[in-house]
Amino acid sequence: MSSRHVVLLVGAALLRATPGIAQGGQQTKPVSIPPVEVITTKAPEAPHDVPASIEVISGKDLRARGATTLRDALSLAAGISVGPGGDAGPAGAVPEFWGLREFDAFLLVVDGVPWGGAFNPALTTLNMKDVERIEVLRGPAPVTYGATSFVGVIHVVHSPAAVRSKSFSAYGGNYGSGGASADVGFGGSGSWQSRLTGDFDHQGFADDRTDYSRVHGLYRLAKSDSGRSTWLNFDLNFLDQGPASPHPREGPGLSTQVPLDANYNPADASIEEARFALSGGWERPVLNGATWGTTLSYTFSKQDMFRGFLTDISNTPNNASGFKEEIDVNDIYGDTHLIFRQKSNVRFMTGADLLIATGEGKGATFDYTVPLNASTATTVPEPSTLDKDSESERTFAGIYGMAEWRPNARFMMNAGLRFNITKEKRGEGEEVENTRPSGSIGAMFGLWEQGLNHLRLFANYRDTFKPAAFDFSLAENEGVLDPETSQSIEGGLKMRVLDGKWDAELSVFNMDFTNLVTPTIVNGQPALINAGQTRFKGWEVATDYRFTDDVTGRATYSHHDGRFVDFEQDFGGVLTQLAGKRFEMSANTLYSAGLTLSPERGLVGNVALNYVGDRYLNKRNTALVPGFTTVDMSVGYRMDRAELRLDARNLGDARDAVSESEFGDAQYYLMTARTIQARVIWRY
Numbered sequence: 001m002s003s004r005h006v007v008l009l010v011g012a013a014l015l016r017a018t019p020g021i022a023q024g025g026q027q028t029k030p031v032s033i034p035p036v037e038v039i040t041t042k043a044p045e046a047p048h049d050v051p052a053s054i055e056v057i058s059g060k061d062l063r064a065r066g067a068t069t070l071r072d073a074l075s076l077a078a079g080i081s082v083g084p085g086g087d088a089g090p091a092g093a094v095p096e097f098w099g100l101r102e103f104d105a106f107l108l109v110v111d112g113v114p115w116g117g118a119f120n121p122a123l124t125t126l127n128m129k130d131v132e133r134i135e136v137l138r139g140p141a142p143v144t145y146g147a148t149s150f151v152g153v154i155h156v157v158h159s160p161a162a163v164r165s166k167s168f169s170a171y172g173g174n175y176g177s178g179g180a181s182a183d184v185g186f187g188g189s190g191s192w193q194s195r196l197t198g199d200f201d202h203q204g205f206a207d208d209r210t211d212y213s214r215v216h217g218l219y220r221l222a223k224s225d226s227g228r229s230t231w232l233n234f235d236l237n238f239l240d241q242g243p244a245s246p247h248p249r250e251g252p253g254l255s256t257q258v259p260l261d262a263n264y265n266p267a268d269a270s271i272e273e274a275r276f277a278l279s280g281g282w283e284r285p286v287l288n289g290a291t292w293g294t295t296l297s298y299t300f301s302k303q304d305m306f307r308g309f310l311t312d313i314s315n316t317p318n319n320a321s322g323f324k325e326e327i328d329v330n331d332i333y334g335d336t337h338l339i340f341r342q343k344s345n346v347r348f349m350t351g352a353d354l355l356i357a358t359g360e361g362k363g364a365t366f367d368y369t370v371p372l373n374a375s376t377a378t379t380v381p382e383p384s385t386l387d388k389d390s391e392s393e394r395t396f397a398g399i400y401g402m403a404e405w406r407p408n409a410r411f412m413m414n415a416g417l418r419f420n421i422t423k424e425k426r427g428e429g430e431e432v433e434n435t436r437p438s439g440s441i442g443a444m445f446g447l448w449e450q451g452l453n454h455l456r457l458f459a460n461y462r463d464t465f466k467p468a469a470f471d472f473s474l475a476e477n478e479g480v481l482d483p484e485t486s487q488s489i490e491g492g493l494k495m496r497v498l499d500g501k502w503d504a505e506l507s508v509f510n511m512d513f514t515n516l517v518t519p520t521i522v523n524g525q526p527a528l529i530n531a532g533q534t535r536f537k538g539w540e541v542a543t544d545y546r547f548t549d550d551v552t553g554r555a556t557y558s559h560h561d562g563r564f565v566d567f568e569q570d571f572g573g574v575l576t577q578l579a580g581k582r583f584e585m586s587a588n589t590l591y592s593a594g595l596t597l598s599p600e601r602g603l604v605g606n607v608a609l610n611y612v613g614d615r616y617l618n619k620r621n622t623a624l625v626p627g628f629t630t631v632d633m634s635v636g637y638r639m640d641r642a643e644l645r646l647d648a649r650n651l652g653d654a655r656d657a658v659s660e661s662e663f664g665d666a667q668y669y670l671m672t673a674r675t676i677q678a679r680v681i682w683r684y
Contacts, residue, residue, distance in 0.1 A: 036056070037050070037054060037056050037135045037137075037155075038112075038135070038155075039054075039109065039135045039137050039142065039153055039155040040052065040054065040137060040142045040144075041142070041144070041349065041402060041404070041414075042144055042293065042337060042339065042349065042351075043339055043347075043349070047494075048454070048456065048494045048496060048503075049412070049444075050442075050444075050458075051412070051413075051414065051442035051443055051444040051458035051459065051460050052137060052138070052139065052442060052458070052460050052490065053078075053137070053138040053139065053490060053492065053505065053507040053509075053540070054135065054136065054137045054138070055077060055078065055135075055136050055505075055542070056133050056134070056135050056136075057073060057074075057077070057133060057134040057136070058132075058133050059131050059132045059133055059159070060598055061552070061596055061598065062128075062131055062134070063598070064596050064597065064598030064604050064605070064606055064634075065596060065606040065608070065632075065634055066606070066634040066636075066645055066647040066677075066679065067128060068128055069084065069093070069128060070082055070093045070095070070123065070126060070128070070154075071083075071084050071093060072128075072632070072649070073128060073131075073134055074095070074134075074136070074154075075592065075594070075608050075610055075632060076554045076556065076592050076594045076608055077136055077542075077556070077592075078138075078505070078540045078541070078542035078556040078558060078592075079097065079098065079138065079538075079540040079556070079558035079560070079590060080095060080096065080097060080136070080152070080590075081095070081096040081101070081587065081590055081610070081612050081658075082094070082095045082096070083095075083096070083101065083658030083659035083669065083671075084658070084671070084672050085244060085658075085659070085669045085672060086103070086659045086661075086669050087103070087661055087662055087663050087669075088103070088123060088124050088271075089124055089212060089239075089241035089243050089271045090203070090205055090207075090210055090211065090212050090241055090242070090243065090244055090672075091123075091124040091203070091212040091214065091239060091241055092123050092124045093123050094658070094659040094669075095152070095154070096585075096586070096587070097138060097151035097152035098138065098139070098151045098152070098509060098511060098536050098538065098560060098562075099536045099538060099560030099561065099562035099583065099586040099587070100150070100151050100536055100562060100583065100586065101585045101586060101659060101660075102469075102516075103120055103121070103469075103471070103662070104120045104121070104469035104471075105149065105150050105151050105152075106121065106149050106150075106151055106152040106153065106154065107121070107141045107145060107148045107149030107152070107153045107154070108121035108122070108123065108126065108153075108154050108156075109145070109153060109154065109155040109156070110126065110155075110156045110158075111156070111157060111158055111233055111279065112155075112279075112281070112295050113277070113279045113295065113297045113333055114145065114148060114333055114355065115156075116331075117299060117329070117331025117332075117333060117355055117357045118331060118355040118356070118357035118394040118395070118396050119329060119331070119357055119359060119392075119394070119470060120469060120470075120471060122275065122301070124239055124241070124273065125216075125237040125239060125273065125275045125301075126156065127158075127197070127199070127216050127218060127235070127237070128156070129158075129181050129183065129197050129199050129216075129218075130158055130159045130183045130195075130197045130218075131156060131157065131158055131159070132157045132158060132159045132160070133157050134154065134155065134156050134157070135153075135154075135155040135157070136152065136153070136154055136155075137152060137153040137155075138151070138152050138490075138507070138509075138540075139151065139152065139460075139462060139488055139490055139509065139511075140440075140462045140464035140486060140488060141153050141464070142402075142416060142440065143398075143400040143401075143402060143416035143417065143418035143438065143439060143440060144335075144337070144349075144351065144353075144400060144402070144416075145353075146353060146355070146396055146398045146400070146418060146420060146438075148355075148396070148466065149464075149466070150464055150466065150484065150486050150488075150511070150513070151511070151536070158197070158218065158220070159183070159195065160195070160220065160222060161185075161193045161194050161195045161220040161221055161222035161231065162185075162193040162195075162222060162224070163185050163195060164185035164187075164193075165183070165185055165683065166182075166183065166184045166185060166683065166684050167182070167183050167681060167682065167683045167684070168180070168181070168182045168681070168682045168684075169181050169182075169679055169680065169681040169682070170679070170680055171677050171678060171679035171680075172677065172678055173675055173676055173677030173678065174204070174674075174675060174676050174677075175203075175204030175205055175206060175211075175675070176202065176204040176211070177202060177203045177204050177675070177677060178202055179199065179200050179201035179202055179203075180199065180200055181197070181198065181199030181200070181201075182196075182197070182198050182199070183195070183196070183197050184196050184197075191223050191224060191225045192221065192222070192223045193221075193222055193223070194219065194220060194221045194222070195219075195220045196217070196218070196219050196220075197216075197217065197218040197219075198216070198217045198218075199214075199215075199216050199217075200213075200214070200215050200216075201213070201214045201216075202214075205244065205672055205673065206261050206672070206673035207244040207245070207261040207262075207263055207673075208261055208262065208263040208374065209242050209263045209265065209267075209269070209377065210242050210243065210244040210261075210263060211241070211242045212239060212240065212241040212242065213239070213240045214237065214238070214239045214240075215237075215238040216235075216236065216237050216238075217234075217235070217236045218233065218234070218235045218236075219233070219234045219235075220232070220233050221233075227284075227285045228282070228283065228284050228285070229282060229283045230280075230281075230282045231280060231281055231282070232278075232279070232280040233277075233278070233279045233280065234277075234278055235275075235276070235277040235278075235279075236275070236276055236277075237273070237274070237275040237276075238273075238274050239271075239272070239273045239274075239275075240270060240271075240272050241270065241271040241272070241273075242265075242269065242270060243265055243269055243270070243271055243307050244263060244265075244669065245262060245263045245264045245265060245309065245310065245374075245664075245667075246309070246660075246661040246664045246667035246668050246669050247260075247262075247657070247667060247668050247669075247670055248310055248313055248664070248666060248667045248668075249617055249618070249623060249666045249667065249668065250313060251622075251623070252622055252623045252624070253617075253623060253625065254617075254625075254657065254668065255313055257313055257372060258310070258313065258372070258374075259373060259374055260655060260670075261673075262373070262374035263374055263377070264308065264309065264310040264320055264370045264374060265307050265308050265322075265377075266306065266307070266308050266322060266368065266377070266378055266379065266380035267377035267378060267379045267380070268306065268379070268380075268382075269306055269307045269308065269322075270304070270305070270306055270307075271303065271304075271305050271307065272303065272304045272305075273301060273302065273303045273304075274301065274302050275299065275300070275301040275302075276299065276300050276301070277297065277298075277299040278297065278298050278299075279295065279296065279297035279298075279333075280295075280296055280297075281293065281294050281295035281296060282294055286338070288340070288341065289340075289341035290338050290339060290340045290341060291338070291339045292336070292337075292338055293335075293336070293337055293338075293339070294334075294335065294336040294337075295333070295334070295335045295336075296333070296334050297332070297333045297334075298330075298331075298332050299329075299330070299331050299332075299333075300328075300329070300330050301327075301328075301329045302326075302327070302328050302329075303325075303326070303327040303328075303329075304325075304326050304327075305323070305324070305325045305326075305327070305363075306322070306323075306324045306382055307322055307323070308320050308321060308322025308323070308366075308368060308370075308380070309321060309322065309661070309663055309664035309667065310370065310664070310667070311664075311665070313372065314372065315371060315372045316369075317369050318367040318368065318369055319369060319370060319372070320367070320368050320369065320370045320378075321365065321366070321367050321368075322365070322366055322367075322368060322380065323363050323364065323365045323366070324363050324364050324366075324382050324383045324386065325361050325362065325363030325386075325472070326361065326362050326363065326386065327359060327360070327361040327472050328359065328360055329357065329358070329359040330357065330358050330359070331355065331356065331357035331358075332354070332355070332356045332357075333353070333354070333355050334353060334354045335351060335352070335353035335354075336351055336352060336353075337349060337350065337351025337352075338350055338351065342406075345405060345406050345407050346403060346404065346405050346406075347403070347404045348401070348402070348403050348404075349401065349402045349403075350399075350400065350401040350402075351399070351400055351401075352397075352398065352399045352400070353397070353398055353400075354395070354396070354397045355394070355395070355396040355397075356394070356395050357392075357393075357394045357395075358391075358392070358393050358394075359391065359392050359470075359472060360389065360390070360391040361389060361390045361391065361472040362386040362388070362389045363383075363386050363388050363389070364383035364385060364386050364387055364388060365383075365388065366380065366383055368380045389427070390426075390427070390472050390473060391426065391427055392424065392425070392426050392470045392472075393423075393424065393425045393431075394422070394423070394424045394467065394470070395421075395422065395423040395424075396420070396421075396422050396467070397420070397421045397422070398418050398419060398420045398421065399418070399419050400416065400417065400418040400419075401416065401417055401418075402414065402415070402416040402417075403415055403416075409446070409449065410445060410446035410449060411443070411444070411445050411446070412443065412444050413441070413442070413443040413444075414440075414441070414442050414443075415439070415440065415441040415442075416439055416440045416441075417437065417438075417439040418437065418438045418439060419435070419436075419437050420434070420435065420436050420437070420438060420465055421433070421434075421435050422434045422435075422467050422483070424467055424470075424480050425480075426470070426480055429480065432480040434465070434467065434483055436465045436483075437463075438463050438464050438465050439462075439463055440460060440461065440462040440463070441460065441461050442458065442459065442460030442461070443458065443459055443460075444456050444457065444458040444494075445457045445458075451499065452496060452499050452500040453496055453497050453498070453499065453500075454494070454495070454496050455493065455494075455495050456493065456494045456495075457491075457492075457493055458491065458492060458493075458494060459489075459490065459491035459492075460489075460490050460491070461487075461488070461489050461490075462486075462487070462488045462490075463485075463486075463487050464485065464486045464487075464488070465483055465484070465485050466483060466484045466485075467480075467483050467484075468480065468481035468482065468483060468484060468515070471662065473662075473663075481515070482515045483515065484513065484514065484515045484516055485513075485514045485515065486511050486512060486513045486514070487511070487512050488509060488510065488511035488512075489509065489510050489511075490507055490508070490509040490510075491507065491508055492505060492506045492507030492508060493505070493506045500546070501545060501546045501547075502543070502544070502545050502546075503543065503544045503546075504541070504542065504543040504544070505541070505542050505543075506539070506540070506541045507539065507540050507541075508537075508538070508539040508540075509536075509537060509538060509539070509540075510535070510536075510537040511535065511536045511537070512533070512534075512535050512565075513533065513534040513535065513536065514532075514533050515532070516532075516534050532564070532565070532566045532567030532568070533564070533565040533566040533567065534562065534563065534564050534565055534567065534583060535562070535563055535565050536560065536561070536562040536563075536583070537560075537561050537562075538558065538559045538560040538561050539558070539559055540556070540557070540558040540559075541556065541557050541558075542554070542555070542556040543555055543556075550597060550598050550599040550600075551595070551596070551597050551598075552595070552596050552598075553593075553594070553595050553596075554592075554593070554594050554595075554596075555591075555592065555593045555594075556590075556591060556592045556593075557589075557590075557591045558589070558590040558591065559588060559589060560586060560587065560588060560589075560590070561582075561588065562582060562583035562586040563580060563581060563582055563583060564578040564579055564580065564581050564583065564619070565579060566579055567579070569619065571620065576620065578619055578620065581616075581619060581620065581621045582615075582616050582621055583619075584615070584616050584617060584618055584619050584660065585615050585616075585617065585657075585659065585660050586615055586616075587612045587613040587614065587615045587627065588613050588614065588615075589611070589612075589613030589614075589627065590610075590611065590612060590613065591610075591611045592608065592609060592610045592611070593608070593609050594606060594607060594608035594609065595607055599638070600638065601638050601639065601640065602637065602638060603635070603636075603637055603638075604634075604635070604636045604637070604638055604643070604645065605633075605634055605635040605636065606632070606633065606634045607631070607632070607633045607634075608631070608632045608633075609629060609630070609631050610629065610630050610631075610632075611627060611628070611629045612627055612628055612629075612656075612658075613627040614626050614627050615627075617657060617660070617666075617668060618666070625656065625657060628654045628656040628671070629652065629654065630649075630650045630651075630652065630654050630671065631650070631651045631652055632647075632648065632649045632650065632651070633647075633648050633651060634646065634647045634648070636679075641682060641683050641684060642680065642681065642682050642683075643679075643680070643681040643682075643683075644678075644679075644680055644681075645678075645679050645681070646676070646677070646678050646679075647676070647677050647679065648674070648675070648676045648677075649672075649674065649675045649676075650671060650672065650673065650674045650675065651674060652674075653673055653674040654671050655670045655671055655673065656670065656671050657669070657670055657671075658670065658671050
């Protein structure tokens with residue numbers, strides 16, 4: 001039976017189990033209350049009121065789908081494909097937005113704080129427990145977050161401290177997976193409220209010696225009184241990963257000499273990380289009805305890595321190389337802004353922010369020998385002398401302003417302007433400073449408005465600047481790369497009809513990129529280079545149908561075309577012009593379809609199908625691999641306090657290439673094998 005048949009059969013079963021749809025009962029008119037988003041303007045707005053492509057995924061929907069990872073959460077998001085795992089370890093992920101799949105091209109925000117600071121998104125420590133909503137903005141980050149992103153923003157918002165619900169859950173699954181978590185809301189002194197999330201997870205994988213164990217705690221403390229609010233968050237993560245090996249390519253395809261789940265890491269390979277994050281802030285009414293908001297955070301993380309990669313597809317001595325590295329990172333974030341009361345149909349906001357980050361990696365490299373069939377793991381002594389280092393000091397600062405004008409009920413226009421000052425120093429090199437403006441302008445016009453129903457035309461232009469990525473490779477001290485810049489145009493339609501039952505959004509985009517950072521190899525070590533000029537264009541469409549308050553269907557389709565415009569790279573001593581070639585790992589076609597059933601009591605479930613189209617594994621476009629389909633399914637039963645559920649991911653066991661390694665040359669991480677987990681949840 002094909003994956004599509006599974007989707008149709010399960011979808012029909014869910015519909016038959018839902019009163020008022022397939023059984024002829026009286027339908028309950030859905031309550032249509034648009035979720036709010038704050039990522040674009042730091043003020044609550046509905047996604048259909050913003051002239052940009054944005055969607056909000058509710059916590060209710062995430063719980064119904066049993067989402068525990070970023071891939072689970074975004075499986076039905078338009079135009080996004082998330083490759084699980086990657087160089088950061090099996091707990092990581094590599095998202096694709098607008099046809100660009102890069103670890104640093106998007107911005108990850110957690111509860112209003114850039115998660116990863118001025119370096120790269122800290123996806124391995126992202127916690128998906130007790131999430132209230134996820135906001136997804138496509139395209140460059142708004143001026144409120146500065147020089148941080150080109151193709152998308154993911155904002156994960158956890159339940160506020162004032163939520164008093166309590167729950168406990170435990171699960172077990174294949175490959176030795178299992179864990180438990182608890183979410184507890186506490187009363188406080190006066191108007192203070194607090195909430196604690198604690199969890200332990202162990203996730204195993206089909207790949208030999210590949211797993212991760214995580215211990216996590218998140219404590220939230222908040223006070224709200226008379227229009228004033230103050231909050232404090234404390235997040236602690238301990239993560240221990242057993243890394244997988246990427247699969248090498250030979251010529252036009254993945255090597256057939258390498259077993260599917262082979263692990264060529266040293267026997268004691270690991271990626272250990274401890275991360276501490278403290279953040280807080282406040283909002284206050286000030287003169288003339290304005291609101292003053294401030295956010296401050298400090299994060300420290302420590303990583304200890306010992307791992308290796310196959311470098312020669314043969315049974316020869318020293319056919320693998322590895323590295324030992326210890327990385328310490330400190331980052332500080334601060335933002336303060338004023339949102340002025342709307343006056344004469346105009347609302348203004350102005351603010352300033354600062355990101356300061358320092359990081360240092362000390363390590364050593366080594367060669368070792370592994371059998372090509374990976375039948376045994378090679379014990380390699382860890383280097384005692386760490387004689388290589390990579391370090392960076394980065395400061396991103398900016399002042400920004402935004403204005404929104406609504407002269408009538410059908411038309412709105414907004415504009416943002418930011419002045420950026422960035423400084424960076426690598427190793428003992430000189431400090432490089434860049435000062436540059438960035439900005440955006442957008443407009444929306446209501447072609448048809450009738451109560452909840454509408455048809456709105458939107459368009460925006462965004463000019464963005466970002467210092468080049470730094471990933472702590474032991475070859476990274478060769479100098480500061482040129483900053484990346486982009487200019488993007490986006491437009492489309494937002495539709496809501498049938499009194500809020502049916503939503504749809506269509507968007508088209510074109511982004512011209514200069515100095516895009518791509519991976520390469522320098523003296524046998526991974527490094528980054530600027531990639532000249534590239535262009536990403538395409539269109540995306542998403543539609544939702546609310547059968548009832550508890551049953552939602554969704555479908556998306558995207559066509560992306562990412563190509564080099566002007567970029568020369570050396571391949572085996574031959575300088576090659578790549579103009580016109582498709583960007584590697586970028587799929588032309590993505591589509592998804594799903595049905596979610598999420599009542600307060602009774603049968604709950606979800607079925608989702610995702611298709612990732614063909615993509616080239618290399619820049620020269622000589623290695624084309626076909627598209628693949630995955631199917632995820634969840635089913636459970638909710639009672640007054642308890643819930644029992646079964647969650648299955650990748651039912652068809654697709655094992656296609658989903659992301660390229662930046663450590664192993666011409667090597668690719670594969671889609672994780674089928675997983676099945678049983679979970680019990682108790683609410684009290």
